[in-house]
Amino acid sequence: MTDNPYLAHLPPSQRGAGLSSSEPLFGFLPRKVNGEQVRKAMGHDLNPFTKRPHSAEYKKILEVRKGLPVYAQMNEFLEMFTKHQILIVVGETGSGKSTQIPQFVAYSDMPHIKGKLVACTQPRRVATMSVAQRVADEMDVQLGKEVGYSYRFEDMTTGSGEGKTFLEYMTDGVLLREAMNDTDLSRYSTIILDEAHERTIATDILMGLLKSLAKRRTDLKIIVMSATLDAVKIQAYFSAHGTGKTPFPAPLFKVPGRTHPVEVFYTQEPQPDYVEAAIRTVLMIHRGEDPGDILLFLTGEEEIEEACLKIKSDDFLNTDPSRVGPLVCVPLYSSLPPQQQQRIFDAAPNPTTEGGPPGRKVVVSTNIAETSLTIDGIVYVVDPGFSKQKFYNPRIRVESLLVSPISKASAQQRAGRAGRTRPGKCFRLYTKKDFISDLEEQTHPEILMSNLANTVLELVKLGVKDLVHFDFLDAPAPETLMRALELLNYLAALNDDGELTPLGEVMAEFPLNPQLAKMIIVSPEFKVSNEVLTVVSMLSVPTIWLRPPSERAAADQAKALLTVPEGDHLTMLNVFNTYHRNKSDRDWARNNFLSARALAQAENIRAQLLRTMERYEVELISMEDERKRNNGIRQALVCGFFMQVAHKEGEKGNYLTVKDNQVVALHPSCGLDAQSQWVLFNEFILTKRPYIRTVTEVKPEWLLEYAPLYYDIASFPNGETKKALQRLVTSKHSGKGTRPRRKSKKN
DNA sequence: GAGCACTGC
Numbered sequence: 001m002t003d004n005p006y007l008a009h010l011p012p013s014q015r016g017a018g019l020s021s022s023e024p025l026f027g028f029l030p031r032k033v034n035g036e037q038v039r040k041a042m043g044h045d046l047n048p049f050t051k052r053p054h055s056a057e058y059k060k061i062l063e064v065r066k067g068l069p070v071y072a073q074m075n076e077f078l079e080m081f082t083k084h085q086i087l088i089v090v091g092e093t094g095s096g097k098s099t100q101i102p103q104f105v106a107y108s109d110m111p112h113i114k115g116k117l118v119a120c121t122q123p124r125r126v127a128t129m130s131v132a133q134r135v136a137d138e139m140d141v142q143l144g145k146e147v148g149y150s151y152r153f154e155d156m157t158t159g160s161g162e163g164k165t166f167l168e169y170m171t172d173g174v175l176l177r178e179a180m181n182d183t184d185l186s187r188y189s190t191i192i193l194d195e196a197h198e199r200t201i202a203t204d205i206l207m208g209l210l211k212s213l214a215k216r217r218t219d220l221k222i223i224v225m226s227a228t229l230d231a232v233k234i235q236a237y238f239s240a241h242g243t244g245k246t247p248f249p250a251p252l253f254k255v256p257g258r259t260h261p262v263e264v265f266y267t268q269e270p271q272p273d274y275v276e277a278a279i280r281t282v283l284m285i286h287r288g289e290d291p292g293d294i295l296l297f298l299t300g301e302e303e304i305e306e307a308c309l310k311i312k313s314d315d316f317l318n319t320d321p322s323r324v325g326p327l328v329c330v331p332l333y334s335s336l337p338p339q340q341q342q343r344i345f346d347a348a349p350n351p352t353t354e355g356g357p358p359g360r361k362v363v364v365s366t367n368i369a370e371t372s373l374t375i376d377g378i379v380y381v382v383d384p385g386f387s388k389q390k391f392y393n394p395r396i397r398v399e400s401l402l403v404s405p406i407s408k409a410s411a412q413q414r415a416g417r418a419g420r421t422r423p424g425k426c427f428r429l430y431t432k433k434d435f436i437s438d439l440e441e442q443t444h445p446e447i448l449m450s451n452l453a454n455t456v457l458e459l460v461k462l463g464v465k466d467l468v469h470f471d472f473l474d475a476p477a478p479e480t481l482m483r484a485l486e487l488l489n490y491l492a493a494l495n496d497d498g499e500l501t502p503l504g505e506v507m508a509e510f511p512l513n514p515q516l517a518k519m520i521i522v523s524p525e526f527k528v529s530n531e532v533l534t535v536v537s538m539l540s541v542p543t544i545w546l547r548p549p550s551e552r553a554a555a556d557q558a559k560a561l562l563t564v565p566e567g568d569h570l571t572m573l574n575v576f577n578t579y580h581r582n583k584s585d586r587d588w589a590r591n592n593f594l595s596a597r598a599l600a601q602a603e604n605i606r607a608q609l610l611r612t613m614e615r616y617e618v619e620l621i622s623m624e625d626e627r628k629r630n631n632g633i634r635q636a637l638v639c640g641f642f643m644q645v646a647h648k649e650g651e652k653g654n655y656l657t658v659k660d661n662q663v664v665a666l667h668p669s670c671g672l673d674a675q676s677q678w679v680l681f682n683e684f685i686l687t688k689r690p691y692i693r694t695v696t697e698v699k700p701e702w703l704l705e706y707a708p709l710y711y712d713i714a715s716f717p718n719g720e721t722k723k724a725l726q727r728l729v730t731s732k733h734s735g736k737g738t739r740p741r742r743k744s745k746k747n
Numbered sequence: 748g749a750g751c752a753c754t755g756c
Contacts, residue, residue, distance in 0.1 A: 123754065123755080124753090124754060124755085125754090125755085151755085151756090152755075152756055171754090171755060171756085172754095172755075173754090173755040173756045174755085174756075176755090176756080177756055198754090200754065200755070201754095201755085202754090202755065202756085299752070300750090300751075300752065301750080301751070301752095302750075302751095333751090333752080334751090334752080334753065334754095335751065366752055366753080367752055367753060368752075368753065370753090371753080371754095372753070372754080387752060387753095388751090388752035388753090389752070390752075390753090401751080401752060403752095446753095446754085454756090458756095510756090511755090511756035512756080542751075543750095543751070547749095547750095608756090667748090667749075667750090668748040668749045668750090669748090669749070669750085685750085685751085687749080687750065687751095688749080688750095691749085691750095693750095
């Protein structure tokens, strides 16, 4: 007899390797599987999912897994999972919840029999892939077969036949997209939302959808996994108006973490200059603490480069090498090329002299090291308590980044980075009193800090009729929702009753902001969809322009050669086309101070958008005449961005945004000369002063023609802009009369 | 004449 409960029903001859795959192996099993049975199956010679013998590597990994605290809780977990439809799992990093819980579910839920899948979402791509890889190894299957993953541009799953995927890791955005076309998420038997405490917009929307879906699909199991502080709130959210069969519709399942203790220190006094205080602290650690690398959190590129320079040039480091070990400073932020990002994994430098004091590495990083990147060997964390955070002001429709104090949860996460390999220390550059009384408990969820135009379009597409009463875990400000609805209505994606129009249906299918989607969809009318597709792709990637501090003049010169006078959008098109023509020259991008990475990304996005265009029969066309073509592109731009237009006021070169009357200046990166009367902009950024960036000149007639509702003159506040529009209308009307009359008026 | 925390479709 076999001791594998998954195989016990089979005659001995069929328990070996090489079984026919059509055999329904587990069809007899009760839905309820207990920990004992799962443990037996895991320990058996045969893999219950592939029916092949387990490898030696599998057995080694299994021994390691048995050491995880969560492994010891398998019985308890499976009992709860069987009994409840919705479960909240609480666990700190290092608890193994992301790898183990989905596996327990796979053994218990038998998705491979039911023909359904277990989904596990992650907020980031890298984690999606690496967790899936780890779980495939642990389950002794090939990644992309029984265990797979997917995110934008990458689908490592098997849809049918041998090795069909039954456990799929995916980014939260992918699952949300899928929900837009199948609101019941019918492919899945269990959906696990991991890292819910990060509160991405996609995870927040998914929580709302799943909460209501649970009532329609009583067979669907839902697990929400989160770090400690948020879990109770999430539990209360799912428990209220729950499915109601038990007094605790969404119980908490706690998983202990397994990190080393981190000792936290505070300053005695508040620090007026946190960069300077941070540098002092780094040097103090280097002087007085045991070996071990340092992680310093600052807010942005400029600050980080400045701090690195100051640390490197500190007198103390350049004194006696027999007393002070070498200190290597490694900057880390997202816009660094991957090759330079890799430097954070380099070992600390060796002592300068043999037997001399040991070297040390200090990583100076943005928030990217708080969650996205994990650096082993960090023993000391220096936390000044700030990060750049996004704010959205619905009144002027502007998103901006502001240096702001972090939350307690974020401070805790930062400190935890010191205890990954051994006990560590965290130096907080603020007082304990300030920590307790000034820092907020949690970082604000993204949904409260963003422009929601895109999200609202998605929600409407998901069938949410009444946005104001949608069951958000945290509801956005009504004004933010109003602004989004207003924009979508002006774009004709929603009718006056807030319902999706046929145009809106197609817009929602594009993975783009509504303005960009609209541009693409209208572009065939101007016979420029081939070009608009390129412009939109270029607008969807981080900046393509490189400007190394030592080569600014050369970079500006290279840029000037590619600049098109009518505007930055056409310049982007020119860059992409020139890049394409020089595809055979590997060094072309670098020689022209352009980011090869961003250009390749734009190509990738272009190909994906082209597929969406084909699916919805948006024709791909172009025209020969360059002047007409450029006008067509600018007209298509107006159709999407007519609400982001500014008018020149007076001779000082300032612009006023239409209707909102915000004073703005052309960003210095702008290739347009300051003579243009009417300009359309992609971005309003608020730094030392308000700028508009990525700007193109437009003709006011186009505004009146393609956005008559928005450019209804009566709706404009009194001012220069209104007068200019009135003049235009008058001259247009008089233009229909005879020439002499117009002439006489002028004279 | 100056800046881009981080994700995601």
